[in-house]
Amino acid sequence: MYEGPNIARVAAVIGERGRAQVLGALMDGRALTATELADAVGVTRSTMSSHLSRLQQAQLIAAESQGRHRYFRIANADVAELLEGMMGLAQLTSPQQTFGPRDPALRKARLCYDHLAGELGVLIYDGLERQGSFVHRSDGLTMNDSGWSLLSKLGMSVARLPQTRRPLCRACVDWSERRHHLAGALGAALAARLMELRWAKRVPHSRALHVTAQGEKSIREIFAR
Amino acid sequence: MYEGPNIARVAAVIGERGRAQVLGALMDGRALTATELADAVGVTRSTMSSHLSRLQQAQLIAAESQGRHRYFRIANADVAELLEGMMGLAQLTSPQQTFGPRDPALRKARLCYDHLAGELGVLIYDGLERQGSFVHRSDGLTMNDSGWSLLSKLGMSVARLPQTRRPLCRACVDWSERRHHLAGALGAALAARLMELRWAKRVPHSRALHVTAQGEKSIREIFAR
DNA sequence: TACATGGTTCGATCCCGATCGAAGCGTCCT
DNA sequence: AGGACGCTTCGATCGGGATCGAACCATGTA
Numbered sequence A, B: 001m002y003e004g005p006n007i008a009r010v011a012a013v014i015g016e017r018g019r020a021q022v023l024g025a026l027m028d029g030r031a032l033t034a035t036e037l038a039d040a041v042g043v044t045r046s047t048m049s050s051h052l053s054r055l056q057q058a059q060l061i062a063a064e065s066q067g068r069h070r071y072f073r074i075a076n077a078d079v080a081e082l083l084e085g086m087m088g089l090a091q092l093t094s095p096q097q098t099f100g101p102r103d104p105a106l107r108k109a110r111l112c113y114d115h116l117a118g119e120l121g122v123l124i125y126d127g128l129e130r131q132g133s134f135v136h137r138s139d140g141l142t143m144n145d146s147g148w149s150l151l152s153k154l155g156m157s158v159a160r161l162p163q164t165r166r167p168l169c170r171a172c173v174d175w176s177e178r179r180h181h182l183a184g185a186l187g188a189a190l191a192a193r194l195m196e197l198r199w200a201k202r203v204p205h206s207r208a209l210h211v212t213a214q215g216e217k218s219i220r221e222i223f224a225r
Numbered sequence C: 001t002a003c004a005t006g007g008t009t010c011g012a013t014c015c016c017g018a019t020c021g022a023a024g025c026g027t028c029c030t
Numbered sequence D: 001a002g003g004a005c006g007c008t009t010c011g012a013t014c015g016g017g018a019t020c021g022a023a024c025c026a027t028g029t030a
Helices: A007-014 A017-026 A034-041 A045-057 A077-093 A104-108 A119-130 A145-152 A184-196 A213-223 B007-014 B017-026 B034-041 B045-057 B077-093 B104-108 B119-130 B145-152 B184-196 B213-223
Strands: A061-066 A069-074 A110-112 A115-117 A134-137 A140-143 A170-173 A180-183 A200-202 A209-211 B061-066 B069-074 B110-112 B115-117 B134-137 B140-143 B170-173 B180-183 B200-202 B209-211
Touching: A007 A017, A007 B007, A007 B017, A007 B077, A017 A034, A017 A045, A017 A061, A017 A069, A017 B007, A034 A045, A034 A069, A045 A061, A045 A069, A069 A077, A077 B007, A077 B077, A104 A110, A104 A119, A104 A209, A115 A119, A115 A180, A115 A184, A119 A145, A119 A180, A119 A213, A140 A145, A180 A184, A184 A200, A209 A213, B007 B017, B017 B034, B017 B045, B017 B061, B017 B069, B034 B045, B034 B069, B045 B061, B045 B069, B069 B077, B104 B110, B104 B119, B104 B209, B115 B119, B115 B180, B115 B184, B119 B145, B119 B180, B119 B213, B140 B145, B180 B184, B184 B200, B184 B209, B209 B213
Parallel strands: none
Antiparallel strands: A061 A069, A110 A115, A134 A140, A170 A180, A200 A209, B061 B069, B110 B115, B134 B140, B170 B180, B200 B209
C-alpha cells in the first residue's frame, strides 16, 4: 500500500466550488470578512461559515479577529504556490476558454498572492533574467549585484527588505502568460514598492492592478532590454 | 468575481480517497493495470473503472492499452509535481504522525515519479549544490561543467541524455526530508543510471528503491563532501 | 439598556457521487 | 469454437456533505 501524506483530505477541501472560489478570491493577498466572502460566492452566511471553518482546519486559510469582524486570508505562501500550480493544470484541462483571464486588465498586471503577475510581472522577471541577476543556491534563488543595481533604480535595496525565513526569490509560473514571474519575499517587496511609488494601484474589489502610464514606461525602461 | 482557471474541478477529482490512493500508487512512475489498482485500493473493478475514467478525463493520468490490459500512469511531470506539492502541505496538516514515511526503506531512497527521492536523493542534490553545479537560466536550472564532471563519474554525459522539452533540472521538495532533491529530465536520467549500474533496484510492489551497499558507498564518495 | 450587525451552531432536507453486482464487450489462449 | 480473463457500462442503492433558516452568541452603536 501507499505510504505518505494524505493528499485526499487537502484536495477534498479545495475540491468544492464554494471553497475553491473563496481561495480564488483570497489569492490577491487581501483579507476578507466572512460576509464579504459569502456574498462573493453567492451562499448564505451559515454555509460560508462552515466552509471557512473547514478551510481553516486544513490550514489553507488563517483568520484574524478585529472587533466583530473576522478577516480571512490565505494561510501562507506555500498554499498560494500550490493554488497557482493547480491553476496551471486546470488551465490545460479546462474546456478551451480563451487563454487566461478574459479581463485585459488582469492579463496586464495583477497580484498573485502578494507579488506581481501578468504581462508586467513576466517582463520584470525576464529583464532580471536577461541581466543574469539570479544565482541559484541551496537556499533558493538569490540575486547578485547586477540584479540589485536594476532594483536600486526603483529605490530598493537589500537593507530595506523585511527579514523573514521566506525564500528571497521564487519563480512562479504565471497562468495567463505561461512564463515565470518573480515571487518570494523579493517579489512581494517589489510589488509593494511599485504601489509605494504610485506606479501601481489596486483596483477595488479585484485582484487587478492598475499601472499608471508613467509607471509602465518606467518599468519598461528599467527592465526591457 | 474571481476570474481564473477552475481549480475546484481538478481538486475534486483528487479529493477522493480512492482516486488519491491511485495517484499515490502511481507516483513511483510505474504503470499499473486497472485490476492491480482496484486490489491496491480495495474496491471492485467497476468502481475503479469509474475512478480511472474520471482521473483520465481530468488529464491526471494517461492510459495505454496492451492486449487485454490497460496500463495507467501519471499523465506527466507537471501532475507529479503538483502531487508532490500537495504531499508537502498535507504533511503539515496531518495529525502528527511520525514525520514522513514510516518505512525506513522509503526514507532512505524511493522514486518520486521518475527521479530519486529520500535521503540519498537529497544527498546527491546537496553534493551538486555544494559544487556550485547549478546555473539558473530563464529556461530553468541547468548544470555547468563542474556538475557534469561529477556526473561523468557515473558514466553520464550530456550526449546520452534523452532530448525532450522537459526542463533539465528541477528542485523538487522532498516530503520526507524537507529538503530539495533533483528532479526534471536529469533527475530521471540519474535514477535510471543508478539502476542501470545495479547500484539501485526497485523493491517489487513498492516505490522504495533498494540501494546496494556498494552503490551507497560509491554515491557517498562522489557526492558527499 | 436596548438594538443592530457580524458570525457561528443546530437540525432538517436533499442531492451528488461512490459503491456494488450483473451484464456486456474485447482480447488472449487452447 | 469455446472458455478464461481484463475491463467497462448500466441500474439501483446508500451515505456524506452542502445547503438553508432559525436560533444563538458576541461586539459594537444609540
